[in-house]
Amino acid sequence: MNELSGNTPVPGADAFGHLGRSTQQIRSELGVEPVSVAAIREPAVYALEREKIFKRTWLKVATEWEIPEKGDYKVKEMPVADASVLIVRGKDGKVRAFHNVCTHRGNKVVPTSGFETFGKSRANVLSCRFHGWVFSTDGSLRSVPMEDGFGKLDKACLGLREIACDIWEGFVFINFADKPEQSLAEFLGDFGKLFAGYPYAEATSAFRYATVLECNWKVALYAFSEGYHVPTIHAGSLPGFRGIEHSDFKLIGPHASSTIYGLGMESAESTAQFAGVLHADAEHGPRPDLLPPGINPMRRPDFQFELPNIFPNFLIHLAAGCGYPGIAYFTHQFWPLAHGRTLWEGVNYFRPARNAAERVAQLHTNAIHRNAWLEDTGTMEDTFTGIRSGAIDDMFLMDQEFLIRHAARTLDTQLAR
Ligand code: FES
Numbered sequence: 001m002n003e004l005s006g007n008t009p010v011p012g013a014d015a016f017g018h019l020g021r022s023t024q025q026i027r028s029e030l031g032v033e034p035v036s037v038a039a040i041r042e043p044a045v046y047a048l049e050r051e052k053i054f055k056r057t058w059l060k061v062a063t064e065w066e067i068p069e070k071g072d073y074k075v076k077e078m079p080v081a082d083a084s085v086l087i088v089r090g091k092d093g094k095v096r097a098f099h100n101v102c103t104h105r106g107n108k109v110v111p112t113s114g115f116e117t118f119g120k121s122r123a124n125v126l127s128c129r130f131h132g133w134v135f136s137t138d139g140s141l142r143s144v145p146m147e148d149g150f151g152k153l154d155k156a157c158l159g160l161r162e163i164a165c166d167i168w169e170g171f172v173f174i175n176f177a178d179k180p181e182q183s184l185a186e187f188l189g190d191f192g193k194l195f196a197g198y199p200y201a202e203a204t205s206a207f208r209y210a211t212v213l214e215c216n217w218k219v220a221l222y223a224f225s226e227g228y229h230v231p232t233i234h235a236g237s238l239p240g241f242r243g244i245e246h247s248d249f250k251l252i253g254p255h256a257s258s259t260i261y262g263l264g265m266e267s268a269e270s271t272a273q274f275a276g277v278l279h280a281d282a283e284h285g286p287r288p289d290l291l292p293p294g295i296n297p298m299r300r301p302d303f304q305f306e307l308p309n310i311f312p313n314f315l316i317h318l319a320a321g322c323g324y325p326g327i328a329y330f331t332h333q334f335w336p337l338a339h340g341r342t343l344w345e346g347v348n349y350f351r352p353a354r355n356a357a358e359r360v361a362q363l364h365t366n367a368i369h370r371n372a373w374l375e376d377t378g379t380m381e382d383t384f385t386g387i388r389s390g391a392i393d394d395m396f397l398m399d400q401e402f403l404i405r406h407a408a409r410t411l412d413t414q415l416a417r
């Protein structure tokens, strides 16, 4: 029975509550022709992607719950834009983003270590360690040692260089354009509305895995964008999947999603296997009611997760509340470091564990995902080497790989602008 019955119908849904397209509709809309690998193989395409996409598009760079208190900051190194980005919560509680670049002579205001650095400003100021210029967490230049020695200095014009920053559902996005063509709300459009309302912000326990892969960023993105590989590459970590069903395909602007079911995974226990969660009782079982309306509207018991792909490099896996206690989701992001080098980040999110049993269950989930993600990432460098060799010119994509087809087409369109 459709558990949504009695609820307000979801606008645009079919008689069964599905919002997306069928396989046939997807085939007629996106085609079935092979897709060229040139965009992966050619360094010149990567140069274009940097200018036309990564320096002009909204990019998720942080979450609000990473910097919950006033003065908390995160610095993200972003070689794709030659940038070090400071995301900081000001004294007024607002999250802002700045180039982590001192306006005196260009030193980093916050010294960094690795791709992500976290910290807390003291007294809501940040001081450059080179000569001691002091900035407020709202970016303004507050004080300059030996200011008289400059002869003339307009401090009001020498604040940190701000980067456009906005928030969707607790995810912090930036846009490097001086004047972004769209607001974040416009960029996400109906896609953002469709996936709003999930209790993302309650899952503040985050476990992050990351590695640098010698492959183009799209090889990594594409490997995580389809379920066709699950019964084969994940035979070790996820035994029991006879296959994967992608359905209810949603294409909204540059973004896309589909619902993923696990064939042969009809019981709650096996459904939870993908999320790696051991169900102890009803409290810790799946909570399909937490999903946004219209996702798995028939409440199929073999539902695994919804896979929203936010252009260009952010994947969210919305599980049916598998996890202690009651919600869990995970995300992937793919940051180009060079044409053939990518930083992959996978993060599991849970509500904070309330006791040792819940903590163990979360660690169990992390371990299963780590094993599966090792299997995933283990293909990527070989795939890229194969494509670079020139041995193949095309990818042959089946229905379950439609997110790849959609992303490749969207990237082509954006690069042609
Ligand atoms: S470069 Fe920052 S104070 Fe001189």
Ligand SMILES: [Fe+2]
Residues within 6 Å of the ligand: 223, 224, 229, 230, 234, 372, 376
């Ligand atoms: Fe996988």
